Amino acid sequence: MRMPADPQDLSAVQRCLRGETAVFSELLGRYKLRVFSYLLRVVRNPSDAEDLAQETFLKAYSKLGSYDPAHPFLTWLFRIAHNCAVDLLRRRRPEEFSLEDEEEPLETADPAADPERRAESASTRESVDHALAGLPAPYREALILRHREGLDYRSMAGVLGVPEGTVKIRIFRGRDLLRKRLSEMGLAGA
Amino acid sequence: MMTCAGMRERLQELVDGEGQALAETRAHVERCPACRRDYEALSAAASAVAGLDAIEPPSGFEEAVLRRVRLRLGLGRAARLVACALLSTWAAAGFLLTSRFLKGHAWGFAGFLMDPQASLPGLKLGVLQAFVLVRDLWDILSTLLQLRLGSPELVPLHWLVAACLAAASLRLIRSPDNGYRRSL
Numbered sequence: 001m002r003m004p005a006d007p008q009d010l011s012a013v014q015r016c017l018r019g020e021t022a023v024f025s026e027l028l029g030r031y032k033l034r035v036f037s038y039l040l041r042v043v044r045n046p047s048d049a050e051d052l053a054q055e056t057f058l059k060a061y062s063k064l065g066s067y068d069p070a071h072p073f074l075t076w077l078f079r080i081a082h083n084c085a086v087d088l089l090r091r092r093r094p095e096e097f098s099l100e101d102e103e104e105p106l107e108t109a110d111p112a113a114d115p116e117r118r119a120e121s122a123s124t125r126e127s128v129d130h131a132l133a134g135l136p137a138p139y140r141e142a143l144i145l146r147h148r149e150g151l152d153y154r155s156m157a158g159v160l161g162v163p164e165g166t167v168k169i170r171i172f173r174g175r176d177l178l179r180k181r182l183s184e185m186g187l188a189g190a
Numbered sequence: 191m192m193t194c195a196g197m198r199e200r201l202q203e204l205v206d207g208e209g210q211a212l213a214e215t216r217a218h219v220e221r222c223p224a225c226r227r228d229y230e231a232l233s234a235a236a237s238a239v240a241g242l243d244a245i246e247p248p249s250g251f252e253e254a255v256l257r258r259v260r261l262r263l264g265l266g267r268a269a270r271l272v273a274c275a276l277l278s279t280w281a282a283a284g285f286l287l288t289s290r291f292l293k294g295h296a297w298g299f300a301g302f303l304m305d306p307q308a309s310l311p312g313l314k315l316g317v318l319q320a321f322v323l324v325r326d327l328w329d330i331l332s333t334l335l336q337l338r339l340g341s342p343e344l345v346p347l348h349w350l351v352a353a354c355l356a357a358a359s360l361r362l363i364r365s366p367d368n369g370y371r372r373s374l
Contacts, residue, residue, distance in 0.1 A: 024259060028252055036247040050248055057255045058262065128238040146206070147239035153208055172202040179235040187238070 009073035016064050024061055031074055032057075034149065035081050041148075042085045042141050044133055052088060056081040071158065075151065078159045082141070089137060124187060131181040139174030146171050194218075197225050205232045288323065 005013075009030075015023040035056055040049035059080050060067075067076055132140055138160075145151045145159060153171075157164045197218065203209025204216060219229045 021259065021263060025252065025256055028255055032247055032252060032255075033244045036251070037243075037245040040245050041242075046248070050251060053247060053251070054255050054258060058258050061259050062262065124238075125242055129242060132239065132242075143236075143239050147236045148242055150240075153206075168202075171206065172199065175202065175205070175232055175235050178239070179231045182235055182238060183231065
């Protein structure tokens with residue numbers, strides 16, 4: 001089901017377009033947390049995530065005139081953020097956005113492999129974040145948009161610029177991989 | 191009755207709550223312990239992602255974005271001013287060239303009626319000037335197109351009118367000589 005824009009967002013966008021640029025800070029304050037969290041989990045580098053989040057809001061501001069109120073403002077922001085992240089990852093780490101190795105998630109330090117590190121793991125959430133970070137970027141991104149942000153398949157297809165069938169495949173495979181990793185880490189019931 | 195074969199995708203759809211035959215899948219999961227275990231593990235993975243904390247951007251993030259927005263706004267205004275200045279110059283040049291050409295033609299036509307042989311060089315010059323004029327007008331047009339004259343925000347019409355008036359005043363003050371007059 002596709003939701004239209006939130007009336008508050010729509011009003012803020014219209015005021016921005018009429019020249020009340022200060023209103024943009026309302027939209028920024030409302031969505032900075034979710035956009036930054038999403039980008040950080042996709043690119044896995046705080047400095048890159050901050051740059052990309054800034055770029056996302058700047059692009060959003062420049063393109064406010066092209067925003068379609070038939071879709072939620074946040075979905076539109078995610079679309080811009082996704083494009084920014086893909087550009088960066090393809091430029092710096094092209095292997096990460098490839099799904100050739102979809103059955104072989106990227107190697108990252110695994111807390112389960114080292115009992116001491118496992119003991120040091122501050123919380124289950126950190127471990128889940130760690131397990132998620134070990135998935136290929138397209139799966140990681142699909143899971144975040146689906147479960148953390150609550151987007152439906154159709155909205156996700158719009159954000160990621162792929163068919164709904166591809167979205168489903170990424171979610172299914174990503175979830176399967178995450179389940180295996182959580183199980184290996186002893187967090188199957190997380 | 192549903193069997194475990196091909197349940198992998200159905201279980202995933204059940205976790206998402208989107209897909210076909212969700213009720214049948216749910217009924218199968220309730221009956222089948224192996225599929226129930228799979229379903230619970232997948233649901234746990236989904237819940238784990240859903241339960242992740244939001245992460246605060248670094249302090250000063252909002253100010254940095256707003257600063258960049260303001261900078262871009264300032265640059266936009268500066269670009270508009272430069273575009274207006276450019277267009278004004280082009281409009282003035284276009285006006286001068288056109289008026290000069292028309293006036294030259296008037297003299298040339300009159301001279302041709304009075305003495306066709308004597309004003310032939312002037313007419314040749316007129317043809318050349320026509321080419322130059324068309325070229326210059328095309329330059330003006332392409333510049334206007336490049337600067338998106340269609341956007342009223344970018345190039346206010348009063349700027350162009352003012353530029354044309356300024357060019358007309360200049361034209362009245364300085365009456366340029368031309369080849370036709372000399373040929374007469």
